[in-house]
Structure formats: C-alpha cells, structure tokens
Amino acid sequence: MDRVVFQKKEKQNFHIFFDGKKEIGNEVLQETFGKLNVYYSRDRKADDLIKEFVRTQIRPADVQVVSSDKEIFYHAKKWGAHPITSEEFASIVTAEIFPSKQKTDLEELKDKKLSSEELEYWKNLFRKGK
Numbered sequence: 001m002d003r004v005v006f007q008k009k010e011k012q013n014f015h016i017f018f019d020g021k022k023e024i025g026n027e028v029l030q031e032t033f034g035k036l037n038v039y040y041s042r043d044r045k046a047d048d049l050i051k052e053f054v055r056t057q058i059r060p061a062d063v064q065v066v067s068s069d070k071e072i073f074y075h076a077k078k079w080g081a082h083p084i085t086s087e088e089f090a091s092i093v094t095a096e097i098f099p100s101k102q103k104t105d106l107e108e109l110k111d112k113k114l115s116s117e118e119l120e121y122w123k124n125l126f127r128k129g130k
Contacts, residue, residue, distance in 0.1 A: 013037060015053060017046040047072055054079045 015037045022028050022040050031038045041049050047069065054076050057063050065076035066089040076083040084092075114122070 015039065017041065017049050017053075019046040051075050054081050057081070 013035050017039045019041050021042055022031075027042070029040060029042065039046075039049055039053075050065070050067070050072055054060055054063060054065060057079075060076075060080040061082070063076070063081040065072065065081050065083045066086055067073055067076075067083065068086040073083040073085070
C-alpha cells in the first residue's frame with residue numbers, strides 16, 4: 001500500500017492510491033468496496049493523484065492524509081488537509097484494535113519481579129565485567 005487518504009467524521013470514506021496498474025493488462029482506474037475507494041495511477045505517479053485529490057476536495061479540512069512522503073505531507077498541509085505520518089497512523093490503528101495492549105505491556109514491565117536464579121545470573125554477569 002503506497003498511500004492512504006481518508007475522510008474524517010461520520011463519512012469515514014477511505015481513499016487508497018497505488019502506483020501503477022492493478023495487474024498487468026488491467027486498465028482499471030478506480031474500484032469501490034463499500035467505503036473503500038481504491039485508485040490505480042497506471043502511467044502517472046500516485047503522488048500526483050493524491051495531490052490532485054486533496055486540491056479538488058470541497059472541504060480539504062475534512063481529509064486526513066497518511067503518508068511519510070515529505071512532499072505529500074506538506075502539500076496536504078498547504079491545502080488545509082490534516083497530514084499524519086504512516087508511523088503515527090499505525091500507532092492509532094494499533095491503539096484502536098488493541099486498546100488495552102499498550103497499558104498491559106507497560107504494567108508487565110513495571111511490576112516484573114526477577115526470580116532468585118535470574119537475579120543471581122545478572123549479578124554474576126555484572127561482576128565479571130569488573
């Protein structure tokens with residue numbers, strides 16, 4: 001997946017842009033699966049399609065652009081859309097899918113007690129370094 005653009009609020013339509021064709025010999029430009037709109041750039045660059053998409057929106061402020069590409073990021077910002085990096089998006093999605101996982105992981109680390117064997121192992125390891 002090259003880039004993702006989605007609209008916020010109740011609509012929650014997702015627009016995903018791919019470089020190139022869907023498959024060799026397939027001239028499809030766009031497909032829709034429910035609220036998911038998939039675009040294939042064919043002979044153009046997907047970056048150009050994303051820029052055009054943002055620029056032609058009636059309300060760019062309702063568009064969230066997900067891309068770690070700096071040029072796309074700043075273009076979206078310039079036109080009033082809300083860009084976030086792919087890494088930020090992945091964190092948001094992970095937090096939505098596994099809301100308690102992050103908290104649980106931190107709690108496990110915080111309250112972890114070493115067994116006597118583990119404690120002896122680490123003591124011996126650090127003594128060897130002296």
